[in-house]
Amino acid sequence: MIKLFMSPKLFVAFVLGASLFSCKTINDQEDKRQQENASILDYVKKNNITAQPDSSGIYYISEVEGTGDTPGDSDLVVISYKAWDLKNHLIDCSDTANYNQLITYPLYQFGGPSVDFSMKYRGFPGWNLALKKMKEGGKAIAIIPSLLTFRDYVPRKYEFQLIKVVKDISSYERQKMNNYLDGIGKAVADSTPDGVYYIEEYAGKGDTIRNNSTVYLQITGKLLDGRIFFQSDTANFVPYVISTKQLVPGLEQVLVGKRGGTMATAILPYNKAYGKNVYPDPLQNGQVIIPWYSPLVYDIKIKEDIIK
Numbered sequence: 001m002i003k004l005f006m007s008p009k010l011f012v013a014f015v016l017g018a019s020l021f022s023c024k025t026i027n028d029q030e031d032k033r034q035q036e037n038a039s040i041l042d043y044v045k046k047n048n049i050t051a052q053p054d055s056s057g058i059y060y061i062s063e064v065e066g067t068g069d070t071p072g073d074s075d076l077v078v079i080s081y082k083a084w085d086l087k088n089h090l091i092d093c094s095d096t097a098n099y100n101q102l103i104t105y106p107l108y109q110f111g112g113p114s115v116d117f118s119m120k121y122r123g124f125p126g127w128n129l130a131l132k133k134m135k136e137g138g139k140a141i142a143i144i145p146s147l148l149t150f151r152d153y154v155p156r157k158y159e160f161q162l163i164k165v166v167k168d169i170s171s172y173e174r175q176k177m178n179n180y181l182d183g184i185g186k187a188v189a190d191s192t193p194d195g196v197y198y199i200e201e202y203a204g205k206g207d208t209i210r211n212n213s214t215v216y217l218q219i220t221g222k223l224l225d226g227r228i229f230f231q232s233d234t235a236n237f238v239p240y241v242i243s244t245k246q247l248v249p250g251l252e253q254v255l256v257g258k259r260g261g262t263m264a265t266a267i268l269p270y271n272k273a274y275g276k277n278v279y280p281d282p283l284q285n286g287q288v289i290i291p292w293y294s295p296l297v298y299d300i301k302i303k304e305d306i307i308k
Contacts, residue, residue, distance in 0.1 A: 068136025206260020261304030
């Protein structure tokens with residue numbers, strides 16, 4: 001057995017070096033935080049902002065008071081927003097029409113003009129704190145320190161419009177699904193008791209899909225407004241094994257019992273797709289491509305003769 005040995009002097013030097021490095025890092029972070037605070041104070045002074053910061057450090061300015069509900073911790077809110085740095089560069093927004101003006105990547109890849117945001121999400125708590133000061137129908141400005149957003153020492157000025165406060169999320173999403181079905185004007189061939197809709201375009205004549213079957217699929221995943229968040233290789237079929245969680249639960253549910261060669265559309269409630277969670281795209285700087293509590297539409301084509 002090989003033993004690694006460090007002399008006492010070398011060990012002390014190592015500990016001191018690590019300690020000094022840690023102190024330098026803390027000092028650098030504190031310097032950046034102080035610079036950020038100074039930039040916020042300078043911006044507030046230059047723009048004659050009379051609002052005082054709350055206990056979290058947020059400067060909140062109500063522009064339109066609103067008359068509806070105030071969001072709670074368990075609600076879903078429909079909002080539109082824009083965000084600027086304190087040099088007045090537009091750095092984020094909910095509306096895709098403004099994307100070409102951005103100097104950074106937007107938080108939502110599929111935005112606008114409004115987006116759904118879960119108040120349960122605590123990834124950037126400055127949003128939650130600001131939105132809880134608002135009422136439905138209101139509009140406000142919030143200057144938020146980066147410690148409450150992206151921890152990048154870049155304070156942001158947000159313009160929020162609170163369009164809707166959703167208390168009953170399941171009913172809200174179900175109504176969106178019903179509106180979608182009405183809009184496409186197609187008869188629903190089948191739907192499951194737990195709310196997964198299935199529209200069959202062509203009934204295949206291949207083998208029947210069962211649990212643990214390997215199926216070969218072409219898939220296009222869309223939001224209810226038609227924007228595509230996923231599309232498989234259109235020239236080839238991709239293998240998936242049923243009951244191994246390679247596919248979202250609702251999609252597996254509609255596939256079992258179908259036959260090879262089938263072409264169909266599945267409309268899934270959020271609890272049969274990605275649930276209450278948001279889905280970020282790791283290949284697009286973590287941009288949100290599926291918002292919280294999203295019903296989804298999947299167009300699927302099943303290869304006919306190679307289901308095992």
